Amino acid sequence: MTTLSSQSKSVKLPFIEKVGYGLGDTASNFVWALMMNFIMFYYTDIFGITAAAAGTMLLFARSSDGVVDFLIGAVADRTKSKWGRFRPYLVWLSVPLAVVFVLAFTTPDLSPAGKLVWAWVTYNLLMFLYSAINIPYGALSGVMTDDPLERTSVNSYRMSLAQIGGIIANSSFIVLIAKFGAGNQQLGAQRTVMLFSAVAIVLFLISFWTTKERIHPPAAQKTRLTQDLKTLFANRHWVMMFATGVFNIIFAVVRGTAGIYYLQRYLKLDAAGGPKSFFRWESGQGIEVFYLGQIGTWFLISGLAMILGAMMTRFAVKLLGKKWSFIVSMALIGLLAIPFYFIQPDQISLAYTFQILSMFFAGINATLFWAMVADTADFQEWKYKVRTTGVAFSATTCAQKAGMGIGGFIAGCLISFFGYNPKAAVQSPDAIHGILLLQSLIPAVGLLLLAACFTMYGLNEQICKTMREDLARRREQEVQADTTPVKRDQPLPPLVEIAAK
Numbered sequence: 001m002t003t004l005s006s007q008s009k010s011v012k013l014p015f016i017e018k019v020g021y022g023l024g025d026t027a028s029n030f031v032w033a034l035m036m037n038f039i040m041f042y043y044t045d046i047f048g049i050t051a052a053a054a055g056t057m058l059l060f061a062r063s064s065d066g067v068v069d070f071l072i073g074a075v076a077d078r079t080k081s082k083w084g085r086f087r088p089y090l091v092w093l094s095v096p097l098a099v100v101f102v103l104a105f106t107t108p109d110l111s112p113a114g115k116l117v118w119a120w121v122t123y124n125l126l127m128f129l130y131s132a133i134n135i136p137y138g139a140l141s142g143v144m145t146d147d148p149l150e151r152t153s154v155n156s157y158r159m160s161l162a163q164i165g166g167i168i169a170n171s172s173f174i175v176l177i178a179k180f181g182a183g184n185q186q187l188g189a190q191r192t193v194m195l196f197s198a199v200a201i202v203l204f205l206i207s208f209w210t211t212k213e214r215i216h217p218p219a220a221q222k223t224r225l226t227q228d229l230k231t232l233f234a235n236r237h238w239v240m241m242f243a244t245g246v247f248n249i250i251f252a253v254v255r256g257t258a259g260i261y262y263l264q265r266y267l268k269l270d271a272a273g274g275p276k277s278f279f280r281w282e283s284g285q286g287i288e289v290f291y292l293g294q295i296g297t298w299f300l301i302s303g304l305a306m307i308l309g310a311m312m313t314r315f316a317v318k319l320l321g322k323k324w325s326f327i328v329s330m331a332l333i334g335l336l337a338i339p340f341y342f343i344q345p346d347q348i349s350l351a352y353t354f355q356i357l358s359m360f361f362a363g364i365n366a367t368l369f370w371a372m373v374a375d376t377a378d379f380q381e382w383k384y385k386v387r388t389t390g391v392a393f394s395a396t397t398c399a400q401k402a403g404m405g406i407g408g409f410i411a412g413c414l415i416s417f418f419g420y421n422p423k424a425a426v427q428s429p430d431a432i433h434g435i436l437l438l439q440s441l442i443p444a445v446g447l448l449l450l451a452a453c454f455t456m457y458g459l460n461e462q463i464c465k466t467m468r469e470d471l472a473r474r475r476e477q478e479v480q481a482d483t484t485p486v487k488r489d490q491p492l493p494p495l496v497e498i499a500a501k
Contacts, residue, residue, distance in 0.1 A: 055412020309363020
């Protein structure tokens, strides 16, 4: 039985397939961007609950995600259809995700307690459906090709096109709320998310039709979930990626949550057009048709910088390798966060400069993260003769969602602790100081420590190369002999014996 669609050599992916795959994350990022940057702002300033209540909800909403995400990955690994294991979920779940996305940004006419219940239910359901479609989608990149540069390339497309969704969501969310709501922010938020949801459905379907699964588990593979988890946590390289995913997202969410407050309350950037707009479009009669305020421009330029970073990832890998490109990019993101503590409100150009540089390296870092998770799935197949790509990606997604919950909780509690008042036109000095810390020094110290710890990661370019060659030989033997995979007692290639320990 073949495990690489009758191909034992690495597959070069066509341009249209890379673009099609990336569009799936354009769709996902409509949800992800709002969860990362605007959910706390939405709950406090539009929906109408306190930052502490929202932060607590975000933390406890993650308490069941670990089990749920593992189950989603395990189910995806065992899915059998004419479309493959992972692609069908792009069709099956795109509409349910879109519907719940709209409900999560709908403000019902309820008491404060009723609103909190509504937020808990819709947020948890949204995150469940997000995982249920995004985990198989992420795992798909691990079975499209085993070529290391192609994996990096397809994830570069993914991160670049994900940022298109992020740019649209981040730069237009507040503007569209004002435009669609005509003074009613709650109605404007609902209609804006309706638009995002409709576009997301189309993009998920395009991603489904343009991609192909090529790498399959060994034909005789039959495992239980407990065995999948046992081998997964025995994979120390994956454990390192899991821990890194948790802490990396914690610091990203802390900074992202503080970002909108930093822009509005400290730099006092214009939120929804007007005389300070950078981009305006007027009809011949002088009627304003479209505008993009300073905050929208901030997110637009940030997204473009991240796209450029994602596109440059391939060159960084050729120069430094995946591991050291990941470490260096993470350290630079941390260092570039420090100046935000010292930038004065009138030094907007300086803030833009450091933001652009930071997001450039964030594009490299995010691209490499998912490519390296795919490498840990290869290691698991190589050492344990079992390929559970879905479980590996689901557990990593679980790590990121845990980081989102913890980061949101920390940010919400600290924003409340420092005395942020959403109804106050001018914030207290303590509130401003808290926002500055969340935007700069707190994530900076965390990222620098995390980069230092990641030097212990064990998979380098040479080990991965030898490991892939050995897997290719095994698959070729399966094709020729039409038998079960190589036995467990087969000698390991000397170069990677140390990685197996």
